[in-house]
Amino acid sequence: MSGDLPIRKIIHIDMDAFYASVxxxxxxxxxxxxxxxxxGGKRGVVSAASYEARKFGVKSAMAGNLASKLCPHLIFVRPRFERYSEISKQVKxxxxxxxxxxxPLSLDEAYLDVTENKKGNPSASLVAKEIRERILKEVGLTASAGISINKFIAKIASDYNKPNGQKTLNPEEVIEFLEKLDIRKFYGVGKVTAERMYQKGIFTGADLKSKSLEYLDKNFGKSGRYYYYIVRGVHNSEVKPNRIRKSLAAERTFSENLSSEVFMLEKLDHIAEEVSRRLKKSEVAGKTVTLKIKYSDFTLQTRSKTLPYFISDKSIILETAKGLLYQEKLNNSVRLLGISLSNLNTEVKKKPEQKSVSVQLKFEF
Known part of the structure; x- marks a missing residue:
């Protein structure tokens, strides 16, 4: 195949256990x-865990009471997002x-395109090493890095030598690496999809690569094409300095389950106010209001309504959310409510997907 893909040197920087490390x-x-x-209470959730806690199986999104059982000496610390944001700006x-x-993907990770960098350094690996050393010296925290030909592979690579390490996947190493990779390690393959792939005999990248585009389209829908190309090292997404926000949301988990819509109205008022504040701070507005409901049995339900105009005002967000709440009877008592605005006025048409499947194999990293 001809080497007609754009040649890039991409670094994925991922701060190590960022919130906990701060x-x-x-x-x-x-x-x-x-x-x-x-x-750490019965309704608490772990946002981040130190590496010392991870050794006991504690991880993000885990219920606080379960984390305490796994690690009885676990110390819970209230999050300080303003501080994390401050440190994140220093790193950036x-x-x-x-x-x-x-x-930036979040406060603690980002992609960098250093194909042509301000230091004139032809080695992306050395650039990543220098950045990590500066983060440690100037900020006081460690970071890990992945370096390769595109964002997908760089992100996978950044997990390999954590914490405080880096891994480079040179162009000629990419295909063999992906073929040997456990399908669970593929960015974009979640737990449910991995189980479906296992059921179909797909355990490694090589197994995935053996499947035709038609097979993957039939069995995995829209994601099939994505899987077909990434296992061949093809991911043409550019590093976008100004990532387009697609939605904005706020949610609340309650200390006690709520069983009546009437008790939820006050909660929705506070959530709508927070969503409105974030919209105005970001100077965006949206057309689609989505109400998120998590029941006491942890089942999740969403209800949406698209308005003919963009909104950011609390009163309209709240009234729309109320309408969605009363739209149908609740299935159970409720432990969490959330409101999100999507279909924002920041969205633009995406570029058509490139269909090349070739990989450039000669490139100094």
Whole structure:
């Protein structure tokens, strides 16, 4: 195949246990201890866990009471998102010393395109090493990095030598690496999809690569095409300095289950106010209001309504959410409510998907 893909050098930087590491840095008494950022009560949820806590199986999105059972000496720390945002800005300022092509994914990770960088360094691996050293020296935290020909492979690579390490996948190594990779390691293949793939005899990248595009389309719908190309090392998404926000949301988990819509109205009022505040702060508006309902048995339901105009005002968001709440009878008592706005006025038409499946194999990394 001809090498007609755009040639890029992409770095994925991922801060190590970011929230927990910030807490340990700011409070020396927490260093070396098992800590969880989040709530430890029966309704609490772990937002992040230190590596000391992870050894006991504690991980993000885990219920606080379960985390406490796994690690009885676990220390819970309330999250301080303003502080995390402050540290994140310090880290990103280092990125911009090397390239303007920085695409933040969250407070603790980002893609950098260093194909042509401000330091004139032809080695993306050395650039990543220098960035990590500066983060440690200037911020006081460790970071891991993945380096390769596109965002998909760089993100996978950044997990390999965590914490405080990096892995480079040179162009000529990509295909063999992907063929040997457990399907669960593929970014974009979740737990449910992995189980479906296992049932169909797909355990590794090589197994996935053996399936035709038609087979993957038939069995995995819209995602089939994505799987077909990524296992061949093809992922043409550019590093986007200004990522387009697709939705904005807020939600609340209640200390006690709510069994009547009447008791939920006050909660919805606060949530709508928070969504409106975030919309106005981001200077965006949306047309589609979605009400998220999580029941006491942990089943999830969403109800949506698209308006003919863009909104950001609390009163309209609240009235629309109320209408969705009363739209149909609740299935059970409710433990969580959320409101999101999508179909925002920031969205633009996507570029058509490139169909090339070739990989450039000669490139200095």
């Amino acid at each position: 807490e340990q840095m700011d409070n020396p008494d927490l260093k070396g201890k098992a800590i969880a950022v989040g709530g 300022s280092i990125f911009y010393d090397y390239t303007d092509l920085v695409e």
